[in-house]
Amino acid sequence: MKYIDLTHTFDAEMPVYPGDPIPELVQMADLHKEGYTDYQIKTGMHVGTHMDAPLHMLEGGKWLSDIAVEKFIGKGCLIDARGASVVNANFLNKRPAKKGDILLVMTGFSEKYRQPEYYEKYPEIGEDFAGKAIELGVKIVGIDTPSPDRPPFKVHKLLLGKEILIIENLTNLELLIGVSDLDIFALPAKLHTEAAPVRVIAKALGVSVEDLLK
Amino acid sequence: MKYIDLTHTFDAEMPVYPGDPIPELVQMADLHKEGYTDYQIKTGMHVGTHMDAPLHMLEGGKWLSDIAVEKFIGKGCLIDARGASVVNANFLNKRPAKKGDILLVMTGFSEKYRQPEYYEKYPEIGEDFAGKAIELGVKIVGIDTPSPDRPPFKVHKLLLGKEILIIENLTNLELLIGVSDLDIFALPAKLHTEAAPVRVIAKALGVSVEDLLK
Numbered sequence: 001m002k003y004i005d006l007t008h009t010f011d012a013e014m015p016v017y018p019g020d021p022i023p024e025l026v027q028m029a030d031l032h033k034e035g036y037t038d039y040q041i042k043t044g045m046h047v048g049t050h051m052d053a054p055l056h057m058l059e060g061g062k063w064l065s066d067i068a069v070e071k072f073i074g075k076g077c078l079i080d081a082r083g084a085s086v087v088n089a090n091f092l093n094k095r096p097a098k099k100g101d102i103l104l105v106m107t108g109f110s111e112k113y114r115q116p117e118y119y120e121k122y123p124e125i126g127e128d129f130a131g132k133a134i135e136l137g138v139k140i141v142g143i144d145t146p147s148p149d150r151p152p153f154k155v156h157k158l159l160l161g162k163e164i165l166i167i168e169n170l171t172n173l174e175l176l177i178g179v180s181d182l183d184i185f186a187l188p189a190k191l192h193t194e195a196a197p198v199r200v201i202a203k204a205l206g207v208s209v210e211d212l213l214k
Numbered sequence: 215m216k217y218i219d220l221t222h223t224f225d226a227e228m229p230v231y232p233g234d235p236i237p238e239l240v241q242m243a244d245l246h247k248e249g250y251t252d253y254q255i256k257t258g259m260h261v262g263t264h265m266d267a268p269l270h271m272l273e274g275g276k277w278l279s280d281i282a283v284e285k286f287i288g289k290g291c292l293i294d295a296r297g298a299s300v301v302n303a304n305f306l307n308k309r310p311a312k313k314g315d316i317l318l319v320m321t322g323f324s325e326k327y328r329q330p331e332y333y334e335k336y337p338e339i340g341e342d343f344a345g346k347a348i349e350l351g352v353k354i355v356g357i358d359t360p361s362p363d364r365p366p367f368k369v370h371k372l373l374l375g376k377e378i379l380i381i382e383n384l385t386n387l388e389l390l391i392g393v394s395d396l397d398i399f400a401l402p403a404k405l406h407t408e409a410a411p412v413r414v415i416a417k418a419l420g421v422s423v424e425d426l427l428k
Contacts, residue, residue: 003287009279011406021242021254025406028235028258036367037269039407040235042256044242049404055251065223069415073217073399153250185287187401187413190263192225192239193253199401199413201283 004175006104006142006200007049008113014047015114017146023047045195051140051186052166055194057156062163065192071165074139076182076202077101078173081123082108089128092136099137102184106173110144113171124149130158140186142167142200167198181206218389220318220356220414221263222327228261229328231360237261259409265354265400266380269408271370276377279406285379288353290396290416291315292387295337296322303342306350313351316398320387324358327385338363344372354400356381356414381412395420 012025023043031037046052054061077097081087087105097103105125112118122145130148133141141148141159147168149155159166167186176182183205188198226239237257245251260266268275291311295301301319311317319339326332336359344362347355355362355373361382363369373380381400390396397419402412 003283005283005404007404009404009406011279031271031273035365036271037408038258038260039405039409040256040258041405041407042254044252044254046252057245057250059245065225069217069219072413072415073417151249185399185401187399187415189403189411190219190221190223190413191253191255191411192223193255194251195253197403197405197411199286199404201286201401203287 002204004172004202004204006170006172006202008169008171010048010197015118016047018119020044020046045193046168049167049169049171049198049200050195051188051198052156052160052168052195054160054163057153057160061160063192064188064194064196065190067165071139072186072188074100074102074184076176076184077103078176078182079103079105080177081105085123086126087123087129088126089132092129092132097133097136097138101138102140102186103133103138103142104170104173104176104184105141105143107143107145110171110173113169119146122146125155127154127158130155133164134158134162138164140165140167142170142186144170144173167200170200176202176204179204179206216418218386218416218418220384220386220416222383222385224262224411229332230261232333234258234260259407260382263381263383263385263412263414264409265402265412266370266374266382266409268374268377271367271374275374277406278402278408278410279404281379285353286400286402288314288316288398290390290398291317292390292396293317293319294391295319299337300340301337301343302340303346306343306346311347311350311352315352316354316400317347317352317356318384318387318390318398319355319357321357321359324385324387327383333360336360339369341368341372344369347378348372348376352378354379354381356384356400358384358387381414384414390416390418393418393420
């Protein structure tokens with residue numbers, strides 16, 4: 001059994017969605033002067049690894065702080081979509097998810113996180129994939145890109161419309177390859193907002209034979 | 215089995231440690247104008263339910279983002295210290311914690327969260343309690359007050375010096391009374407800082423006979 005962190009570190013140099021304000025992380029108190037260290041953050045909600053609640057895209061949608069905590073913990077289902085420009089429903093036919101699962105869509109784009117290409121050329125999730133995820137009854141769809149789609153954000157609206165939460169900017173999904181039994185803990189900061197930074201941790205309970213042979 | 219949220223909601227009216235800057239939570243984008251909702255937060259790290267890492271009080275102490283994720287998950291041990299002005303080591307003699315446990319110190323002060331009294335009159339944890347917690351090898355000490363101590367923060371320094379993390383401003387601990395088997399998930403936002411908002415969730419696996427009779 002081991003734990004794997006699927007979260008980018010939020011530091012003073014975070015990349016943002018083009019046009020969004022640049023976040024600030026500044027030191028306000030110093031051990032030698034004030035006797036303690038204290039930082040201050042100023043940021044929009046869609047920076048780094050974060051979770052979207054329905055209010056982000058839907059009229060009357062739930063605030064993140066109103067989501068029942070049961071939604072944040074579940075079995076993980078890794079979808080290996082490396083190389084695909086559109087992640088379509090076939091990926092869910094090949095890799096059946098169960099009701100209540102947390103889908104982790106691995107595109108491999110996390111390695112470009114601090115390059116302009118990351119926001120310009122990311123692959124998308126197809127509407128048919130979203131439809132199938134809804135049919136299966138998953139709790140969360142997470143992805144290692146800035147977004148599952150682009151304007152007019154149909155995939156966002158499909159998923160959030162069914163209260164399926166979205167996690168963007170995941171990382172380290174490659175470390176889950178070959179793990180046969182995964183628990184996922186995706187706990188967002190409890191902000192009264194439409195989205196917030198989320199800490200995502202995987203607990204790898206079982207590993208595949210290939211993994212054991214490494 | 216049920217989940218219980220031990221986290222205060224971070225809204226636009228957060229109480230702060232006297233003298234600290236007032237946090238801001240403001241809406242930057244609106245569904246009708248921009249097609250989506252986006253809030254922005256500006257805050258120090260010690261507001262609401264948050265976790266302190268060693269860097270907060272110790273020279274050369276670890277940043278929160280460098281703490282191994284194994285530290286954030288463990289069995290919970292509830293210490294009922296309601297009515298005590300100092301939580302001393304006797305509470306740990308009465309209620310033995312095990313190595314790797316997450317201690318939750320319940321003073322009942324959470325109900326005063328938005329009153330001035332909350333920051334002025336909170337009970338403290340004794341140095342002997344901290345010493346015993348270190349001896350037992352707990353991972354985290356959490357409390358439903360603004361701080362386990364006051365300047366010069368000896369309890370902070372004792373615990374953080376052994377890399378025992380501190381959670382302040384917990385809530386809902388009363389809902390854990392009578393639960394015999396508790397898993398605690400305390401996942402902080404992964405900020406490159408000395409502390410950060412943390413989401414704390416309890417999974418109540420077993421309940422006591424009293425609880426079943428309710």
